[in-house]
Amino acid sequence: MDKNMNILIVDDFSTMRRIIKNLLRDLGFSNTTEADDGATAWPVLQGGNFDFLVTDWNMPDMDGLSLLKAVRGDERLDSLPVLLVTAEAKKEQIIEAAQAGVNGYIVKPFTAKTLKEKIDKIFERIESANAA
Amino acid sequence: MSSVMTTNEDQLTELAQEIQCGNSDEVQRLLHEVFAAHESDLFNGMGQLTRKLHDSLRSFDFDSRLADIAENELSDARARLDYVVAKTEESAHRTLDVIEEIAPISKQMDQQAVAVQSRWLSVLRADMPMGELTALARDMREFTESVQTQAGRISSGLTEVMMAQEYQDITGQVLRRVIDLVQEVESGLVEVIRQRNPAQETDPADALAHNRSAGPGACSQTAPKGDGPQIAAGPGVAANQDDVDELLSSLGF
Numbered sequence: 001m002d003k004n005m006n007i008l009i010v011d012d013f014s015t016m017r018r019i020i021k022n023l024l025r026d027l028g029f030s031n032t033t034e035a036d037d038g039a040t041a042w043p044v045l046q047g048g049n050f051d052f053l054v055t056d057w058n059m060p061d062m063d064g065l066s067l068l069k070a071v072r073g074d075e076r077l078d079s080l081p082v083l084l085v086t087a088e089a090k091k092e093q094i095i096e097a098a099q100a101g102v103n104g105y106i107v108k109p110f111t112a113k114t115l116k117e118k119i120d121k122i123f124e125r126i127e128s129a130n131a132a
Numbered sequence: 133m134s135s136v137m138t139t140n141e142d143q144l145t146e147l148a149q150e151i152q153c154g155n156s157d158e159v160q161r162l163l164h165e166v167f168a169a170h171e172s173d174l175f176n177g178m179g180q181l182t183r184k185l186h187d188s189l190r191s192f193d194f195d196s197r198l199a200d201i202a203e204n205e206l207s208d209a210r211a212r213l214d215y216v217v218a219k220t221e222e223s224a225h226r227t228l229d230v231i232e233e234i235a236p237i238s239k240q241m242d243q244q245a246v247a248v249q250s251r252w253l254s255v256l257r258a259d260m261p262m263g264e265l266t267a268l269a270r271d272m273r274e275f276t277e278s279v280q281t282q283a284g285r286i287s288s289g290l291t292e293v294m295m296a297q298e299y300q301d302i303t304g305q306v307l308r309r310v311i312d313l314v315q316e317v318e319s320g321l322v323e324v325i326r327q328r329n330p331a332q333e334t335d336p337a338d339a340l341a342h343n344r345s346a347g348p349g350a351c352s353q354t355a356p357k358g359d360g361p362q363i364a365a366g367p368g369v370a371a372n373q374d375d376v377d378e379l380l381s382s383l384g385f
Contacts, residue, residue, distance in 0.1 A: 015224040016301040019294055022232070026291070058305065058358050087302055087361035089370045091379060098385045107376050108361070109298055112291055114373050 001123035003028040005051035010034075010041040010067065011085075012059040020054055020085065023112050027119070038062030042070060045077060052119075057086035057093070065093075065100060072101045081122050085110065143169075199325050207318070213311050217304050224300040231294050238290065242283040249276040302361045309360055 007024060009032055011017045017034045024032055033048070035041035039061035045053070053071065057064040064084055071077045083104040084097055097105055103125070104118040143166050150158040252272045255265065362369045370376045 011301075013221075013301045013304055015221060015228070015297055018225070018228050019298060022228070022294060023291075058360065063358065087305060088358045089362045089376070090359055091368050091370060093358065094370060094376055094379055095383065098380055098383060105376055105380060107370060107373055108302060109295075110373060112295065 001120075001127070002051070004031055005029065006049055007032045007052045007054060008035060008041060008045060008048075008050045009054050010036075010038065010059070010064070011056035012036050013056075016056065016085075020115075023115050024054075026112070027116055038064060038067035038070075041067060045071065045080070046074075050080065053080055053082045054085055055082065057084060057088045057097075065097060068097065068100050068102055081126060083118060083122060085115075210311055210314055210318075213307055213314070217307050220300045220303060224297040227297055228294065231290050235287070235290050238283050238286040241286075242280055245276040245279040245283070249273065252276070305360050 007029055009017050009020050009024075011020070014036070017036075021032050021034065024030075033044065033050075035044050037059045038055070039059075041053075041055070042062065044050075053067075055064040055067055062070075064086060068082050068084070071080050071082060081103045082101070083106065084102050085106045085108065087108040088094075089107045094105055103122045106114055106118055143162055147159060147162040147166070150162060249272075252269050256269045256273075362371075370379060
């Protein structure tokens with residue numbers, strides 16, 4: 001896991017984007033970009049070299065699940081690690097996200113510790129999968 | 133009605149007889165009676181018409197009340213709720229400004245303490261007059277250790293404050309749903325008015341168009357998908373992160 005990795009933060013609430021950006025910075029990840037919707041995030045993902053996507057679920061134009069599915073369906077982006085950080089807490093939704101290929105799922109309200117743990121776990125899994 | 137007709141016939145028959153007999157008083161009296169009957173029919177008819185008009189006017193008042201709600205009050209409520217969202221966002225950002233300003237200061241304290249500490253440790257190791265310098269060095273070490281501890285506490289305290297701002301995201305989502313609900317009610321009422329009073333068609337439609345374009349960008353115009361933050365715990369709901377993790381690992385994720 002490279003602390004310099006390029007991270008895209010997507011959430012329609014600017015306060016939440018800011019909180020996640022600050023938490024990531026505290027964890028040593030300073031290379032972050034923001035988008036306010038799945039729709040605005042998609043061209044940014046297409047255009048840049050992102051190593052990690054942290055996204056909300058509920059967004060007006062294109063929601064996080066649709067963004068996840070678009071990412072998984074795209075040739076270049078399909079193995080992009082995706083972490084959902086969302087207030088959606090119904091079991092069917094969690095299952096749906098898992099089946100769509102999300103790497104991690106954090107439910108709001110969350111703690112800084114949880115964010116760190118989930119990120120570590122995501123990249124540990126990827127590294128051990130690559131090593132295998 | 134039929135009894136009035138019968139009375140009229142009898143009266144007319146009687147009237148004819150009295151005319152033939154030349155009883156002008158009786159003729160007068162009977163003429164009065166016939167006209168009185170007519171008048172009362174007319175009077176009843178007028179009374180019923182007046183009642184209908186009155187009722188129509190009252191229901192018209194009700195419709196214009198609905199129009200008023202649709203055109204004015206609901207858009208006020210929406211504007212106020214939008215304001216709440218905007219204000220809480222503003223407040224959250226201001227707090228985050230303070231945090232972003234202070235956090236580096238706290239880190240700086242930590243770094244300065246570490247730097248001072250290492251210099252003093254090298255002073256401790258060098259050959260110096262033991263008595264004074266040693267005591268000073270020990271005091272300094274204690275000081276720098278305590279500053280590091282305090283800086284650590286400030287840092288976690290600040291993180292706590294930052295996390296406390298997340299309420300704005302959740303309340304914002306709830307508020308947005310209320311705004312969308314209110315908008316639905318507004319559209320529904322406008323539809324009702326339009327159906328009942330085609331003559332009023334242009335006004336509510338204009339008002340609706342005006343409200344849509346005048347609304348601030350923060351307001352979601354489409355119905356949100358998903359269910360939003362779960363306000364109450366329930367069987368189909370993951371109450372916290374542990375529930376989420378448990379569910380995912382039970383599925384092998």
